[in-house]
Amino acid sequence: MIKPFSHRNCFRQICCYLIMMTLGSGAVLADPMPFFQQHCTVCHDAGTKSGGLDLTSLSSDLAIPETFSKWVKVHDRLASGEMPPKKQPRPPADDVKGLLDNLHQSLIVADRLRLEAAGRTGLRRLTRAEYENTVRDLFDMPGLALAGELPADGSAYGFDKNSEALDISHVNLTKYLEAADHALDYAIATRPDPPMVQKRRISLCNSGGFVAHVVLNGDGVLLVDKKIDPEFPPSGEQGHIDEGAHERMGTFERGSSVGLFRHEDESLSPYFIDHVTIYPGRYRVRTSLFAFQWDQGEVLPARGTEAARLSVVQLTGDGRGGQHPSYVLGYFDAPSLQSQEHELITWLNYNELIGFNTASLAPQANYYKKKRAMEFTGPGIACDWLDIEGPLHDVWPPISHRRLFGELPLVEFKAADNPNVRAPQRKNVRQLSGKNRPDPNLGLFTVRSEDPMKDADRLLAEFLPKAFRRPVPDTVKQDYLAQLAVRLQAGDCFETAMRWVYRAALCSPDFLYHIEQTGKLDHDALACRLSYFLWNSMPDERLMDLARTGELAHPDVIDTEVERLLNDPKSQRFIDDFLGQWLKLRQIAANDPDKKLYPEFNPYLQDSMVAETRAYFRELITRNLDASYLVRSDFAMLNEKLAVHYGIQGVSGSQIRRVALPEGCPRGGFITQAAVLKVTANGTTTSPVPRGAFVMDRLLGQPPEPPPSNVAAVEPDVRGTTTIREQLEKHRANQVCASCHAKFDPPGFALESFDVIGGFRTRYRSIGDGLPAERGGIDPAIGISFKLGPLVDPQGELPDDRRFQDILEFQRLLATDPDPLLRNLARQLIVYSTGRQVAFGDRDEIDSIIAKTLKNGGGIRTLIHEIVQSRLFQSN
Amino acid sequence: MADQSLARLQSHAMSRRTFLRGVGVTLALPFLEAMRPAFAAESSTEIPRRMVAIETNMGILPQFFFPETAGSEYQPTPYLQRLAAHRQQMTVFSGVSLPGVTGAHAAERCFLTGTPHPERGGFRNGVSLDQYAAELIGHRTRYPSLVLAMSNENPTLSFTRSGAPIPAEKSPRKLFQKLFMQGRPEEVEANVEALRQGRSTLDFVSEQSKRLNRSLNPADQHRLDQYFTAVRELEQRLHSSQEWERKPKPVVTAKPPEDIEDIRQFVNKTRLTFDVVKLALETDSTRIVSLFIDTTVIHNITHHGNRPEVLDELRKHEEGQFDVLAGFLKSLSETPEEGQTLFDRTMVLYGTCMGSANSHSNVNLPVLIAGGGFKHGQHLAFDTENNYPLSNLYVSMLQRLGIETDKFSTATGTMRGLELA
Amino acid sequence: MRNGLQGYSFAFVFLLVAGIGLADEKLAERSTLKHQVTGLFSKDRIPDLQKTMQKLPDIELVKIDFDTSEAEFRYDAGKLFPNATPDQIVEQFDNLLRNASRHTFGIKPICKTPREKLMLVEIPVVGLDCKACCLAAYEAIYKLEGVERATASFKDGLVTAWIDSEKTDRTKLEAALKQRNVTLKDGSQ
Known part of the structure; x- marks a missing residue:
């Protein structure tokens, strides 16, 4: 049991300091209560209790964490000038300063005492x-x-x-x-x-497999040399009969390419089921892919490069059927009428196999049509073969x-x-x-x-x-x-x-x-803290050696190691784990967008979104870009899917690459990335409140207070008659609500320009009445039934009265002051890498880290270096 | 007082176990009918009481659940109509919620714990109702409790004292096998040996943690304590399991169910689970069950935005859920036990963590409790502006189980208006 | 002297006779036997059969008569199918051939009904010109009682069968085809 140290006398301590300060300086308060009674208790007393704060009964025992954080809030609100509220008379500046200094001292002392007893980072197990x-x-x-x-x-x-x-x-x-x-x-x-290294060449049509079944009825075709396989006519008014007969006749073993029109769905799980792992280990997987346009029996050049998805499927139960759990290996280009080979090495566990999907194709089915494939016109993705070799x-x-x-x-x-x-x-x-x-x-x-x-x-x-x-x-x-x-x-x-x-x-x-020891970490603990930060795992031989020999004590060596760790592929684990939590990417799949409102949404888009955010953070680190890039950028990390979604021309293929953005394009920074926009919406509707709160909390480090529990929640109405903004006006009109909403609604308003899947909009999509919607970049094969409802109103006013008309102006305003962005990112990285909350007493240290970072250009890679070199990181 | 009665209860349990070990017979149903005469000499007040706590996590449309009027003459609403056969054995609540439990979906893990503010940083959940009860009365059965879920993910209603989530069993088939398939002798021996080795491993790491503890500061020692406690708790459970390994499992005539993989068939999946739960209760394999019904698959349509066709679709799903619940209650009411029915002795709590899934509100929760030995047949209506604590119901339930306590989580006492029968 | 010559001629005749006897025995080891083959549903199945037979080196395919679906094979029955009756030989050979051909070829007893008694049924069909589909159509009917031989070709649009009209008829064949999802030309399927 922790014994709470008796700080009943904390208030007395405040008075002691006050007395000391009185002897030292000029006009100073003897006791905060007179100040409070004069300027604060009008609202913050037992009766009115604005914001839940009653200063008359606020305990002075700083040992209790809740009391401590309340006093921190008092300090911060006073320090930022937020309190007293704008419309109230200002207290004399000296009085304020005096009170703040005293409060600051007391809080620091209390904090230090707590940490001395408790250590900073609490003992914790591995996540x-x-x-x-x-x-x-x-x-x-x-x-x-x-x-x-x-x-x-x-x-x-x-x-x-x-x-x-x-x-x-x-x-x-x-x-x-x-x-x-x-x-x-x-x-x-x-x-x-x-175990013997086995190498097999497999067709996508394999025995008992789903693909063979659907190819018989026109959801796919067999091709040889980019033309229809002469021994396998495409299904038309007649389909092929009897899958078993085809397998026994070796139809699918003649090395034909399998062209598939149909995206995976609840009845189709394309698996390369001829190879199911017996010996766990590393395997080399190679495949050859191309895209084509099919026109009722003719093979023509495709509309562009398509993307196929390979995944690792974990067979469960008796191994039969589809929709087994899986994870994505990656997306691969299938160029028009030109076979492209792809190779990768992956680990496979028992009973895992490779799965396939025509990721970039819109959902399509021909099997029920009268003329099946012969009445179909549209794109297809063909797999020439899959080689699987191993265990290596x-x-x-x-x-x-x-x-x-x-x-x-x-x-x-x-x-x-x-x-x-x-x-x-x-x-x-x-x-x-x-x-x-x-x-x-x-x-x-x-x-x-x-x-x-x-x-x-x-x-x-x-x-x-x-x-x-x-x-x-x-x-x-x-x-x-x-x-x-x-x-x-x-x-x-x-x-x-x-x-x-x-x-x-x-x-x-x-x-x-x-x-980890209390106080300065020893070399092994430092090596661990470093590797669990940048690799989310144990140190490797080299890092452990540097710890053993004591070389890790030198800042230069630490610098080199940070560079080495960041340049190693294992640093991707840091990026994924950190972003997964900081930007809530772990919740990317928390809800499925409404199919009627967002028919263009698919897993390929979702995976691309996450890849964009990860690649963008990687780029910020690699190029050591500054914190303004968190909200605003002249480039984005895109693949074709995202580029089309964002309305950006000239990007082809499934791989993410850096794309220079045209003037006036809001994309690039985190707040306008589809992944972030999706995790801050609920699949059907957006709301300025969660999005605004996200920007304030995650990017600016100024988390809003939670809503009061007796306030009725706003029930969004998607029937298109009123916008969420109009519905929120009721809250904002109320003065009690306005104080908080004025802070986090504005970013939310700016972001109303983006829908639940991060697409740009000038009007809300609606199911009910509205104007006809233009197709834009939506795949021609996807039916559009939504209409365009009310106009989006993205303008707003920041708490400091600066106005913005749209997202671009909002981004510009945010980017003019990267300091809070940098500071918040620093805090997030510190909380992540040290495993503890930032204490009140750490603020000076953080200021120092920020100052050093800014002195060296303000880049994020520099920030990481400065964090690692800091006392905060290297001690406990 | 509490300790005495507990001690008395404990000694009963030991005797029954000893009896079973001695006889070594596989018991056919009805189980308790066969057992009761042997314990006639002991206090006849020991009626085995059970608890099944169920949460469906994506809300229940309030407009089809809450009756207009309070009391026993309420007009059944469409959902309550599905449970009409059990009206007299059921109490419906309105104007209740768990104080301080907010955060929309985050509240789903607090349904049985009542710990406030799950959405805040630094949140630590508390012990769940079922685990609290299992600590005190769970040792009477082979399985102190069953933690179940109907889901494709890994949600759970059950949490330990330190707030760690307990993973739920999602497969009715596996549950059935666990409850009723006998292990082969070699298997049993192997299991016993594995348990013994597990225990010795735990002894060892426990010693290691003591060594480590000496070099830590007081706060960290307190944290490592959690590890030490966990080791000890697991060791105790392994010991208990070791004893139960030797005992034969009950025999049932029912066949093991086939799992339904498709999560969209959640109504049917729930039915399967209920079937096995009933068997588990009937054979006294456990007396405490928690069941998390995860209908995330229809999360979209719970954000209905008041669109009529979406509301219709959602209503159909929820009516299906109530039908399945009715079926479960029926199966309990048709199982006799010493002149009463299993339903008389089993409390079934059914509710949700959101008063309106559409708005993510966590107040005015649709909740009902059926069976178990209360004076039912009523709609207990509380203040919808200023809710009454649902956690009080949990205290009533604990007391019904024979646990003498008047505190649990945020409760202020027992549930006003709900009397023991 | 005369006795010696007599002895030699005796020996010569003896050897001659013995030699002829020995030659007969060698011939008797590998004999050519005629069997009914299933799976020859079109002429381009002939090379398929030849290829399959290469997997069975102990059996030599001598001749194929497509019209009767009969083939002559040369093999040592005593060695391959020891102690087997003629019926059992057919059964065991059938197994061998099925396993070697993924059940697309087989052996059945020679047709007992004389050719004149068999009736030819021709059923127009519609389907894809795909060999495996033809196999499917063939397999729909070839095992029906009373069907002695059958062919299937979607290219020609025809399924033919030589049937024993006492045991089966056109209607039964059409029903079996329909059940296998073969489309008959009159439109019914």
Whole structure:
């Protein structure tokens, strides 16, 4: 139990300081109450209690966090001039300054005392993502699936990297035990030689597959040399009969390209089901794609480059049917009538296979039409073949195994040679589908140790410091060895006994928790803080070496490491994890846009949106751009899908690339990116309130107060008669509501120019009455039934009375003062990387970080460097 | 007083377990009928009481739920009409909500915890009603509680003391297997051995945490305490499981259900879940169930914007949900138990965390409670401007379970107007 | 002297006779047998059959008569199908051929009904000129009782069958085709 230190005398302390100040300076208050009574208690007393604040009964015990934060608010509101409200008479400036100085001092002192006792960053366990990445990196198994099984983490101050967000219960421990078993199952080699590398060339039409089925009825065709396959006429008034007959006749095994018109849906899940992973590991996947236009039997050049999606599908249950869970591998170009090859290496777990989708095509079905494919005119994407080769192993046994058992030989386990020893367990995983077959079973193999205790000593001396991310005392290692001896005594073979030990290590608090000292972090803790910041995972060999040798103490070395970590592909984990929380991208799929209002929305657009925001942040870091770019930019990171969505010409293909924006284009910065606009809307309607609050909170660092609980919520009306802005006027007219709404409504109004999927609009879309809508960039195959309703009114007025007519002017106003943007980003990065809320006493330190950053150009990469070099980051 | 009665309850439970171990027989239904005579010597006041707490997370259209008038003569609304057969065994509430629980959808994880302000930074949930009860009476059954969900994601209604979420079982089939499939002897042995090894692993890491603890500052020691507690709790559970491993599971004639994968069939999926829950209660495999019904798949249409055709569609879905609930209550009412029915002894709480999903309002929650041994047959109407705390109902429910407490979460006492029967 | 010559001629005759006997035995090991083949639904199936037979090296395909759907094979029955009766030989050969051809070819007993007694039925059909579709149409009818041989060609728009009219008729064939989703030319499907 934390003992609350008695600060009953805090108020007395304020008075002490006041007395000291009185002796030192001139006119100063003896006690804040007279000031309050003169200027504040008219509204902030027990009766009126404006904003819920009653200064007459406000406790003075700064040890209580709630009281402390109330006093911080009093301080800040007074300091910014927000209080007293504009229309009230101003108190004498000296009085205000005096009170603020005293208050500031008291708060700093209270804060310092709290931190001295409690430490800054509370002891915290690894987050789900950190846990998964750490195990993956420890065992070099980059695709091992662990996070999904772990209970969700909470959130504190916007991030899960905080001890207040990271509870641990018996449920977590159960899952950690299971996860450790899972990782060890995958890591330990059970054969003396690697599995044979199999290479298969697969068609998209494979036996029993969905695609073969739909191709028979005109949702696809077979092509040879970019022309209709002479032995497979396209379906017209007649469809093909009997899929089984076609498979037995080898129709789909003649190397024809499969051209597909139909997007995946609840009845079509295109899977390359001929290869279902038996041996987990890295696989090389190659494919060849092209696009074409189909005109009732003729193959013509396509309208442009189309995009196909490859994903990793995890077969569940009996492996049959479609819509199994999956994750996206990527989007790949299919150029017009020209086969383009793509290659990638991916990790595959048991029973995973590659899935396909015609991502850039609008939903389309021909099977029910009278003339099927022969009456269809439209685009198609063709897959010539998919090659899958693997498992690829540079060394055998693989690194994962060596991490556990070093160079010990793998020998056949024979009962006769091992009297009174239980054989190692082997799990049988049933392959749920696929034509690939396992290697012949060579027998039961396991590591052999001639001297178990000695070998274990050596192995643990290597493993424990790596797993725990810091040196491990010999006594701890001995604890583990003692357990090994017990297991060996009980009759376990060496492998099983070591498993017990390794599992215990992976469930021990040394593994699960970030161990950081109070005060200045030691080198290992600093290395960890650095790698969990920029890689969301454990440090690698090099970083750990620099910690061991003490070189990490030097700022230059730290600088170099920051550069190295940012330039490594693993830094993508930082970008994804940070943006996922800071800009709420984790909630990108929280709702599906209304199909009638937004028929053009599809998963390709959604994935592209997220990719844009991630790529943009990456670009800001790579080019070291300044904070104004958070809200305004002359470039955007786009692919063709996004460019069309945004009305920008000249971008072709599925890959995200930097595009210079034309004059007068509001796109680019975060606030006008579709992903951000989507997570701040609800799928059917937008509202200035959540969007405005998002801008204030996430970008400017000035979070609005929550609404009072007795206020009736506004029920949005999508029937098109009144706009949300008109409905909000009622709130804004009320003086009580206006004080808060005046702050966060304006950004929301500016952003009303964008709909729920981030498209630009001058009128609201409506289901009811309205003007006919123009197609714009919407795919010609998509039916449009929405109308254009009332006009959008994007103008507004900032609290400092500056006006803006539209989003462009709003962006310009925001960008003129990048300081709050930079400051807020700094805070967000600090909260993220140090795992704690920014304390009142940290403000000076942050000022210093900002000043140094600005001195060096104000760029975001510089900011990251300055944060890492700061005392805030390097101590606890 | 509380401790004495608890101790008495505990000793009953131990005796029954001992009895089972000795006999080693597989028990056919009705379970309790067979058991009761053996305990005739003990206090006859020990009626097994159950609780099933259900939340449907995307709201219930208030205009079709809340009756106009209060009292026992209320006119049934379209949704309540679906439950008409159980009108006398049911209490409908209006003007209730969980004080301070706001945040629109964020409130869905506070339905059974009542912890205020789930939408704020630094939010830590509290123990949920079912887990609180399970701590005190859960050891009487093989499974202290069942945490269930009908969903494609991983939501849950149940949280531990420290506010950690407990993952829910989503598959009726797996639940059935867990409840009724006997393990083979080798399996049982393997399970027991695994549990033993699990326990020894936990002992070990527990010692490691003590070592680590010595080098931490007081605040951090307090945090690591949570780990230590978690380890101990898991160890206790493994120990309990080890004992239960040896006991045979109940026999039922029902067949294991086939899971429905399509989340849009949430009404049918819910029905499947209810079927297995009824079996679980009937065989006394557990007495505490939480069920999170996730209808996120229709989230869009809950933002109906007052469009008539969308309201119609939403209403159809929700009526389906009430039909399935009616079916569940019916199945309980048709299961006899010592002169009463299972329904008489099982409280079924059914409600939602949003008074209006369209506006994301968290006040005026549509909630009802059926069965379990209360004086029902009424609409308890409270103030819709100034809501009455729903958490008071939770205190009443705990007391009905035999737990002597008058505090839970934000409750100020028991539910006014709801008496024990 | 005369005795020696007699002895030699005796030996010669003996050897001759013995030799002829031995030659007969060799011939008896590999005999040419005629079988009814299923799966020859069009003439371009002939090369398919030849290709499939290459997977069965112990059996030599000697001759194919498309009109009767009969083929002559040379193989050692005693070695391949030891102790099998003629019916069993047909069954086992059928299995071999099915496995080698993904069940698109098979062997059945030689047609017992004399050719004059068989009736030719010709059913006009509509479909895609696709070999696998023809297989599907063929498979719809070839196993029906009373169907001895059948062909299918969507290119020609015709399904033909030699049937035993006592056991089946046109209507039954049309029904079976319809059930397999084959469109008959009169429009019904």
